[in-house]
Amino acid sequence: MKTALITGANRGIGYAIAKGLRPDHRVIIGARDPKAGRQAAQELDCDWVHLDLEDPDTFGPALTKANGIDVLVNNAGILIETSMMEYPQDFETSMQIxxxxxxxxxxxCRAHMETRGWGRIVNVSSGWGAFSEGMEGPGAYGxxxxxLNALTFALPRDLPDCIKINAMCPGWVHTRMGGAxxxxxxxxxxxxxxxxxxxPDDGPTGGFFRDRxxxxx
Structure with a gap:
């Protein structure tokens, strides 16, 4: 059974991804709030790790506890709408997360995926970060x-063919960030x-998708 780590998966889209992968994966929820991570993992009958994207010191212990990731879903996000020039720390926070x-x-996660000869990386992006859609994301979000899109497009040149990396836009979703x-x-x-x-092995890599x-x- 492959192991999947989903960041920011204690609620919203990440929670739905964790739930959807649960039948055929060992799912690990990455959560910055231990109480929320523990509760979500209990609801889904899966594992969780303390993983705060603002605190790189949490990365090593979380991945050690996971003991090898086959599917990495970079889902955690933050929407800060302040001016990029007037609030540089908010810009730094957005870029870090x-x-x-x-x-x-x-x-x-790369070494384990290479050793296994199989890996999937999914970057949860947004049309708000697409030049084709006007880069409409507020503050530093877009x-x-x-x-993140550019990283997704460029990384295949530095990854083996067995590791596929793609970005996706979930659309406008009813979550705490998306609104009612x-x-x-x-x-x-x-x-x-x-x-x-x-x-599958012949699937795309380095792409950007919405609705498949x-x-x-």
Whole structure:
């Protein structure tokens, strides 16, 4: 059974991804709040680790406890709408959680995936970080997601063919971040991530998807 780690999976889209992978994976919820992580893991009958994307010191212990990740879903995100120029710390926080953290987790999981000869990395991005859709994300959100997209596009050149990495946009989802007016359920938002996490050996890599179809960067 393959082991899947989903960051920020104690609620929302991450929780739905964890639930969707649960039947055929050993699922590990990564949560910055131990109480929330423990509760979500109990509900889903899966494991959890303390993983705070703002605190790289939590990465090593979490991955040691996981003992090898086959599927990494970089789902954790933050929406800070302040001015990038007036609040530089908010910019740094956004980039740490949605770019630097995922990059370092990918690096830490790579060796196990290479040894196993199989790995899937799913970066949960957004149309708000797409140049094709006007980069409409507020504050540093769109910039961080655009950078995550660029990382997804470029990393295949430095990864073996057995590791597939893709980004996806879940759409406008009814979560704490998306708000009550959003038309999609977390389960609908999670569908493409679940598909990418289970890609066959001839599946795509270095792509950007919504509703299981390619979308422009």
């Amino acid at each position: 949605m770019l630097h953290g995922p990059y370092h987790l990918i690096g830490a 910039v961080a997601k655009a950078a 007016s959003a038309p999609r359920t977390p389960e609908e938002g999670a569908d493409t991530a679940l598909w990418l996490a289970r890609l 179809s390619p979308i422009p960067w």
